[in-house]
Amino acid sequence: MVKARKYVVKKYFDGVPKRDDFEIEEYELPPLKDGEILIKAEWVSVDPYLRAYNRFNKIPYDQFSFQVGKVEESKDPNYPVGTKVVTHKGWCDYCIVNPSLPTAPGQSIYKMPDMQGLPESLAVGAIGMPGVTAYFGFLEICKPKPGETVVVTGAAGAVGSLVGQIAKIKGCKVIGFAGSDDKVQWLEQDLGFDKAFNYKTVNVTEALKQAAPNGVDCYFDNVGGEISSQILGQMNVLGRISVCGSISSYNEDPAQMPKATVVQPAMVFKQLKMEGFLVWRWDGRWPEAFAQLTDWIKSGKMKAREHISEGFENLYDAFVGMLAGKNFGKAVIKI
Amino acid sequence: MVKARKYVVKKYFDGVPKRDDFEIEEYELPPLKDGEILIKAEWVSVDPYLRAYNRFNKIPYDQFSFQVGKVEESKDPNYPVGTKVVTHKGWCDYCIVNPSLPTAPGQSIYKMPDMQGLPESLAVGAIGMPGVTAYFGFLEICKPKPGETVVVTGAAGAVGSLVGQIAKIKGCKVIGFAGSDDKVQWLEQDLGFDKAFNYKTVNVTEALKQAAPNGVDCYFDNVGGEISSQILGQMNVLGRISVCGSISSYNEDPAQMPKATVVQPAMVFKQLKMEGFLVWRWDGRWPEAFAQLTDWIKSGKMKAREHISEGFENLYDAFVGMLAGKNFGKAVIKI
Numbered sequence: 001m002v003k004a005r006k007y008v009v010k011k012y013f014d015g016v017p018k019r020d021d022f023e024i025e026e027y028e029l030p031p032l033k034d035g036e037i038l039i040k041a042e043w044v045s046v047d048p049y050l051r052a053y054n055r056f057n058k059i060p061y062d063q064f065s066f067q068v069g070k071v072e073e074s075k076d077p078n079y080p081v082g083t084k085v086v087t088h089k090g091w092c093d094y095c096i097v098n099p100s101l102p103t104a105p106g107q108s109i110y111k112m113p114d115m116q117g118l119p120e121s122l123a124v125g126a127i128g129m130p131g132v133t134a135y136f137g138f139l140e141i142c143k144p145k146p147g148e149t150v151v152v153t154g155a156a157g158a159v160g161s162l163v164g165q166i167a168k169i170k171g172c173k174v175i176g177f178a179g180s181d182d183k184v185q186w187l188e189q190d191l192g193f194d195k196a197f198n199y200k201t202v203n204v205t206e207a208l209k210q211a212a213p214n215g216v217d218c219y220f221d222n223v224g225g226e227i228s229s230q231i232l233g234q235m236n237v238l239g240r241i242s243v244c245g246s247i248s249s250y251n252e253d254p255a256q257m258p259k260a261t262v263v264q265p266a267m268v269f270k271q272l273k274m275e276g277f278l279v280w281r282w283d284g285r286w287p288e289a290f291a292q293l294t295d296w297i298k299s300g301k302m303k304a305r306e307h308i309s310e311g312f313e314n315l316y317d318a319f320v321g322m323l324a325g326k327n328f329g330k331a332v333i334k335i
Numbered sequence: 336m337v338k339a340r341k342y343v344v345k346k347y348f349d350g351v352p353k354r355d356d357f358e359i360e361e362y363e364l365p366p367l368k369d370g371e372i373l374i375k376a377e378w379v380s381v382d383p384y385l386r387a388y389n390r391f392n393k394i395p396y397d398q399f400s401f402q403v404g405k406v407e408e409s410k411d412p413n414y415p416v417g418t419k420v421v422t423h424k425g426w427c428d429y430c431i432v433n434p435s436l437p438t439a440p441g442q443s444i445y446k447m448p449d450m451q452g453l454p455e456s457l458a459v460g461a462i463g464m465p466g467v468t469a470y471f472g473f474l475e476i477c478k479p480k481p482g483e484t485v486v487v488t489g490a491a492g493a494v495g496s497l498v499g500q501i502a503k504i505k506g507c508k509v510i511g512f513a514g515s516d517d518k519v520q521w522l523e524q525d526l527g528f529d530k531a532f533n534y535k536t537v538n539v540t541e542a543l544k545q546a547a548p549n550g551v552d553c554y555f556d557n558v559g560g561e562i563s564s565q566i567l568g569q570m571n572v573l574g575r576i577s578v579c580g581s582i583s584s585y586n587e588d589p590a591q592m593p594k595a596t597v598v599q600p601a602m603v604f605k606q607l608k609m610e611g612f613l614v615w616r617w618d619g620r621w622p623e624a625f626a627q628l629t630d631w632i633k634s635g636k637m638k639a640r641e642h643i644s645e646g647f648e649n650l651y652d653a654f655v656g657m658l659a660g661k662n663f664g665k666a667v668i669k670i
Contacts, residue, residue: 052600243602260597264611
């Protein structure tokens, strides 16, 4: 018998998630049935959508997220012992999966891609869901052209830091907004952003008038809210906006969401196109993104910084820290 | 020598345009040069965009808008005396045009389409710019499918009243929001909207939960602001929003635009697509829309109600009345 632990969400979050909104359950896993495999978690991801989806789930629920694990026992010949897998089983140290059962889009188990010597933790980061999010969410929706000016918010986060680098690879001018001077320095000096700003200390409109005097063509929006309204005001005719997230409002009361400057005048007079997406949209195409992202990272064109914590016990702290913007790049926990 | 009159905008509008923001100039038109024609105005249009574009123009400027006129003198053999034309010469009783000179997109003179016995005033309405706006702005951007639910704001206006009828023709369920109970009655009883609401007296979210229990697939947005945020909150996954106007903010200070509930959470989680447009985008395709709209009106499938005022002196009142929502359908002035 294997003793397993998992985080169960017991309450709807009210503002910043609290430690006692979660309960760690210890329980014995049953013996494997035919078709099942036992997975030992090695890397567990924390991401903004874990906060956002709280209200869409029925409590109690097991805290989901992406996870890299290793098959420890197997009754599925396609997944022999030792196979590295990526699942959406989230905050647990052991779990049982039947790989042939259907799942919600994007949440099926898959074998870890060939990491070509890169850290396996990247399979929940730059060569995982956040990487695919940046790759397709930016390229397919913004359709950037060389020479265009691209703005990214949440620029030092798991997705934003990749989007900015993809934009540079595609020949764009890249401006990032992040939440600290250290992040700004990292974006400009290490990641090659043309310009970055601490949104907490600048006037966004004035900053863009200086840094993007010819206007903004593409905006990759991780945060929503007032900063996004300000950026829309600086966009060029026929500009494209990819809305990936809205982290500025995730901790807010859904019944009383914050207000921001109306977007419609900019949408009309600049003829802008704004599209929100969930990465499951490109479900069948993830391997295509994995291959390109691996290539860029191996060749040094892209840096995939991680913000690593250790220990199953520290998942809550890592999650809340990420929501507060403490991470540079991808927040991931070694189990 | 012909004596002509025109409205010149002398001041930037502050809130609702004031009568003395305009000055009526009387002047003598010079003799025609080769290639020029003299046009006598017959029908002049007032539209929301006249308000919105004020701040984008250098004052003083002649008040533009669409106009149906008749050629009274001609030195262009393509436009013989008696030809009916549509120009963007706006609020004047006589003007001189050289049809072969280039203009801004969508503002070139064109011969009035074959109205097939319909009122010629429709050439600045349902068979003019507002008609094309409704036709392409709805069909090309919302891409409605039969059986889908469509919401229209500004539903009793020149464009909105056509959009709702086009949606019905295309087999959609149509819900309109307008600004008075009389308009609601007109939309439901005369135009065939499945449901209409007075946005001033209902809770928009609750109204839609009742009238569109299966959610909203397409939203044609004439108004922007808070009502649009509420409607976005009731949309279905992969819904489409066509942003045609933002009249709720046209009279506001551009430096201090109103705020509305953030749109990004709905954009992301519903994977919505929102696109703003200007009708000049389909410049080469206006005749295609004219032909279809004429056909629908002649066959009784579409009603093209007009709100007619008379007299050059009353252009200002008609304009401000339209901005305040006094019109049912297209506001137009007989000169």
